[in-house]
Amino acid sequence: MAVVWQCQAVNSTSSAGAVRQGSLRELNLAVVLRRIAAADRPPSRAEIAAGTGLTRATVSAVVDDLIAGRLVAEAEPAPRTGAGRPARGLVLAGDGPAGLGLEVNVDYLAACVVDLTGTVRHHLVRRADLRPVPPADALDRLATLAAEARAAAVLDGLTVAGAALAVPGLVGEGGLVRLAPNLGWRDVDVPALLAGHPLAAPVDGIPPLVVDNEANLAALGELHAGPPGSASFLHITGEIGIGAGIVLDGVLYRGARGWSGEIGHIPVQPQGRPCRCGGQGCLERYAGQEAILAAAGLAGADLPADTAATRLADLAGAGDPAALAALADAGTALGVAVSGVVNLLDLDTVVLGGGYAPLAPWLRPPVVAEISRRVLTAAWSPVTVRPAALGARSAAVGGAASVIRRIVERPVGWLARSG
Amino acid sequence: MAVVWQCQAVNSTSSAGAVRQGSLRELNLAVVLRRIAAADRPPSRAEIAAGTGLTRATVSAVVDDLIAGRLVAEAEPAPRTGAGRPARGLVLAGDGPAGLGLEVNVDYLAACVVDLTGTVRHHLVRRADLRPVPPADALDRLATLAAEARAAAVLDGLTVAGAALAVPGLVGEGGLVRLAPNLGWRDVDVPALLAGHPLAAPVDGIPPLVVDNEANLAALGELHAGPPGSASFLHITGEIGIGAGIVLDGVLYRGARGWSGEIGHIPVQPQGRPCRCGGQGCLERYAGQEAILAAAGLAGADLPADTAATRLADLAGAGDPAALAALADAGTALGVAVSGVVNLLDLDTVVLGGGYAPLAPWLRPPVVAEISRRVLTAAWSPVTVRPAALGARSAAVGGAASVIRRIVERPVGWLARSG
DNA sequence: GCAATTTGTTCAGTGGTTGAATTAAATGGC
DNA sequence: GCCATTTAATTCAACCACTGAACAAATTGC
Incomplete structure (x- = not known):
């Protein structure tokens, strides 16, 4: 069973940005979803249409796709405005995809689950001095923790759409940890060591694992939470x-x-x-x-x-x-x-x-x-x-946030998976 | 007569990136043009199609638009490859739009014209100690120099599509030069001072003038020439x-x-x-x-x-x-x-x-x-x-290059002007 | 001169947006 | 309580631009 591992930023624009016919819908899905995510109160289809310049017909069609794909839900208590048919507010779904953020550090392991709305749904930490632990064993324990987090997410009706691992060190191509001095790691091939674990064989669809520098993901966490x-x-x-x-x-x-x-x-x-x-x-x-x-x-x-x-x-x-x-x-x-x-x-x-x-x-x-x-x-x-704002949790939360951010930026990737 | 001045980076994506129907062609024009610009030898339509993932039919249609808009030309001496119908190579047009780069500095004024291919077609320099000269007079002289450069470009069959002015100082919104200590400028409203000049009333279409920091434009010049x-x-x-x-x-x-x-x-x-x-x-x-x-x-x-x-x-x-x-x-x-x-x-x-x-x-x-x-x-x-690579010419060349770069990045802006 | 090969164009087909008309669901005046 | 008004969302024919296949064009090699 071939497992696809992706590391570092995914070059999302296929074939150098050429816009094929289907890309139109692909791009508008992203535009509408971003708008819903960025709004401070649930926007209606009509507001989105007015704000983006798309027609209401197009927005309706796009929103239908997003709702069918469990990325968006209708907020039932409509915000009463005045005359006219009341708008149905759109919010990011709290029961669709979720991001799994993982962290290996000198004296703890962490896993957290963030849903589309940005809420941290679960956050697990195991304290342990990992400096004397060989990388394979450390990743073994991490995989166990990740499985727990995933199980908790599934109980909430969430689907883990991907995972990001924060490592305090230099990360090269393919998830290779070149050097993590404080952990004592050198040239640790994370994807290879994790290949057999439940993290690599999820229930439904294969979640690609991204390995990244702790400082990078912590910054993303702050961008997300700040x-x-x-x-x-x-x-x-x-x-x-x-x-x-x-x-x-x-x-x-x-x-x-x-x-x-x-x-x-x-x-x-x-x-x-x-x-x-x-x-x-x-x-x-x-x-x-x-x-x-x-x-x-x-x-x-x-x-x-x-x-x-x-x-x-x-x-x-x-x-x-x-x-x-x-x-x-x-x-x-x-x-x-x-x-x-x-x-x-x-x-x-x-x-x-x-x-x-x-x-x-x-x-x-x-x-x-x-x-x-x-x-x-x-x-x-x-x-x-x-x-x-997140203190020491930044890196794990940032990793999870990077997963959901990728979905918001390019929802087609998720929609293609989950019909 | 209202003159539209644009300063700083133009927010090109209209309405927050929404992709309307016509945007499809708009985006593919840019994709194909970029590809022609980046290629090291004139690519054929078929090569572009293979490289971008678009169909040959689409590429042909797009290229037709680009040729009609004088952005692309066919390189006549076809590069002989082997069997099959010979490909017709595509190059950036050397007789279409051009960028006008301007610079005001402590002891000189400069203007240069760069065509789409990136060639510096004209470069004029007037040495003068501008420190004692009032900003209005300095800009007056600059406008004269710019008019000369434009005239030279027109003689070459080029159309000046825009201008960028490099200033050794802090530039704020709307082309306002907040502070250029070595010139002795403070809160100089460049667009207002230039409003009546030939630079502001071009033959065909209004070229927006961008005012930018000298260091920024010089870096763009190196990006262009390096x-x-x-x-x-x-x-x-x-x-x-x-x-x-x-x-x-x-x-x-x-x-x-x-x-x-x-x-x-x-x-x-x-x-x-x-x-x-x-x-x-x-x-x-x-x-x-x-x-x-x-x-x-x-x-x-x-x-x-x-x-x-x-x-x-x-x-x-x-x-x-x-x-x-x-x-x-x-x-x-x-x-x-x-x-x-x-x-x-x-x-x-x-x-x-x-x-x-x-x-x-x-x-x-x-x-x-x-x-x-x-x-x-x-x-x-x-x-x-x-x-x-360009030495002291960097800033003026970079300004001109920024104009043509904008055209290459978003050719629709030019095509809409010049039928 | 003819098969092979590759380029570029033509054309019916299709996906997705467009714009207008229509339906839906509320408010407010009488 | 009823109806005009207003705004939201959907439906549908039209249209734009890409798609894919077939076709025409132009060259090499036998």
């Missing part, structure tokens, strides 16, 4: 290394080879401390988790990665001077690096995620200070700095 | 300020508010020299033209901007130790900043443009050195650092 409007932002994940997901105009930017987001090695002190990357004075050596812990006098305390952050937050909350000073310095270094990025990319929002999320109360002020000093346009167009 | 394949790059314009145009996956990134590319204020020595921006240790203070000149012992020599660069190049070429040291230091600072950007965005190419182009022989080595030290992925996927 307040609307900030469509260009930098999501910074502070762990042992420092990663960044870059969202520009609402789309995740992955870089020429898929390796964007290495913010940890931006020089903040060109003649400063030597770094394992070979350079000097990299951000990671000043604002990485190890650097902050060392500065706070917690060096050598081999804490799990996520408890390290909460431990620091506790100390800082209690007024510990060393911890406060360490966080202030780290925040300043972060602010220097971020200022450069904001100047260059003209971003309006910076999100502190991962291990930085619980530390945001202490990191934010120095970051904001550096930005207001160094960012030219900050004066007449302020830059928002906020903690991640 | 070697193919490098679709994600940073184009650095070294003048008194340091600007950057960011091209990601072949499209210019403008930022959330259109103010991206401020690379000059990336901190390279966080506790270093104070900068006019209010920060400290900005790149501009180490690699800006004034900083380099000062370090080379040429401070206060009030040279025109472009001759300053050649003057420095002459000195360095002659082995002047102060100039060599100044360039080495500037290159190192540039390398530090660029390394951070390349790490973050995973770019494969860095282009030294503007005033840096003639200095590239001396700037390149230290930049490359810093990149190879600091960029993580440089080891197994090298970063190209090269001088701008």
Whole structure:
């Protein structure tokens, strides 16, 4: 049984964007579905027609397809407007396809299910120190967790339409994890190791698995959960290394080879401390988790990665001077690096995620200070700095959200599967 | 007579991307035209059909429209292949629409005409110190130069389909130049000042004028003229300020508010020299033209901007130790900043443009050195650092190229005009 | 000169949008 | 309580652009 695995962004436009006859409907399905997803209250067919420029006849036909495919449902309590036949509001279906988000990290495994409406329906976490565990075993446990999540989704009447796995490392073509230093993984072929598992043999239709960098998916999670409007932002994940997901105009930017987001090695002190990357004075050596812990006098305390952050937050909350000073310095270094990025990319929002999320109360002020000093346009167009709305759940939720986002962007893929 | 001025990127997808019936042809016109433009040798209708997945019948019909609209021509000497009826190769028309690129800079005005094939057909430059000239007068002279360029284009049988003006400053909505410090411009409403000029009343159809930042258009010029394949790059314009145009996956990134590319204020020595921006240790203070000149012992020599660069190049070429040291230091600072950007965005190419182009022989080595030290992925996927292919002509050519690029991306706009 | 081959065109067929007419379902005035 | 008014959604003939197959055109090779 051949299993099709897809990794990285799917090149959805077949044959270089040529528009064949059926593409017309394909494209309009996406247009209408996007409109329903983006609306703040359930729109009627007529409103969609007026907003898109399509005729009401076309919108009706398209909506029929979407309803038949369990992507859209009619909201029964019609919003009373005034005279005339009442409109029937359209909403995304809460009982159609769902996305499965998975995460392997240093000290936990996570799986979550997000439905079309964006609601997180299930979120399972297994704590475990995975550093000494061989990759095959870790993925084995992950597959079990994924099966649980899927079962819970099925009980809700949902169909898992795809899965995305977040890994804290560099991911290459074909789901190959080139290097995940904190997990101790090197050239781990995730699809091959998972091939026999229930994750690979779902009940109905084969869900392709996407493997992606944790920082990328966390950024997508924030794009999904964060307040609307900030469509260009930098999501910074502070762990042992420092990663960044870059969202520009609402789309995740992955870089020429898929390796964007290495913010940890931006020089903040060109003649400063030597770094394992070979350079000097990299951000990671000043604002990485190890650097902050060392500065706070917690060096050598081999804490799990996520408890390290909460431990620091506790100390800082209690007024510990060393911890406060360490966080202030780290925040300043972060602010220097971020200022450069904001100047260059003209971003309006910076999100502190991962291990930085619980530390945001202490990191934010120095970051904001550096930005207001160094960012030219900050004066007449302020830059928002906020903690991640989802905190540590960002990556798993983002993975699940990326699955449903793909369906919303190109509903034909789902409709073709499920008649 | 109302004149329609468009500025910044045109939101081409009407009504939020809804696909109406006619859009089918509209989209396929673009698909086929892009294919002809991107091919390395004139493709036949059959090859296009095979490559796009469209039928030969459809391609024929589409090509007929393109030929009727003077966008495509048949290359008469058919490339002999083997058996069968010989294919008729298709090329972009050299006598259809052309783009007009304009530039206002500190010590010159420029206008150039680029045809659909990308050939620079005319390039006019007027040297003049424009700093003491009021904006209205400068634009007046520019309009005269533009009229000359247009006349030359018309003599070649070309039709100017649009114009883009490069300004060394921040450009806001509606072509309003917020601030061009080196020109001494502030809140200059370019469309209003040009409204009565021949540029605004063309022979046939109204060419919308786009006003854009010089660094952005210069990056587009390099995208247009540079070697193919490098679709994600940073184009650095070294003048008194340091600007950057960011091209990601072949499209210019403008930022959330259109103010991206401020690379000059990336901190390279966080506790270093104070900068006019209010920060400290900005790149501009180490690699800006004034900083380099000062370090080379040429401070206060009030040279025109472009001759300053050649003057420095002459000195360095002659082995002047102060100039060599100044360039080495500037290159190192540039390398530090660029390394951070390349790490973050995973770019494969860095282009030294503007005033840096003639200095590239001396700037390149230290930049490359810093990149190879600091960029993580440089080891197994090298970063190209090269001088701008067009040098100082980048911005004007890029402006003209942006006009023809818009036509290639959406030929219907042109076809609707010119029957 | 004729079969083979490939290109490009013609034409009936079809999918999907269009626009107008029609039906459906509410409000509001008398 | 009834009917005009209003807005929503559907139906249906028309039409546009692509499809696929058949056909004509132009060259090579035997």
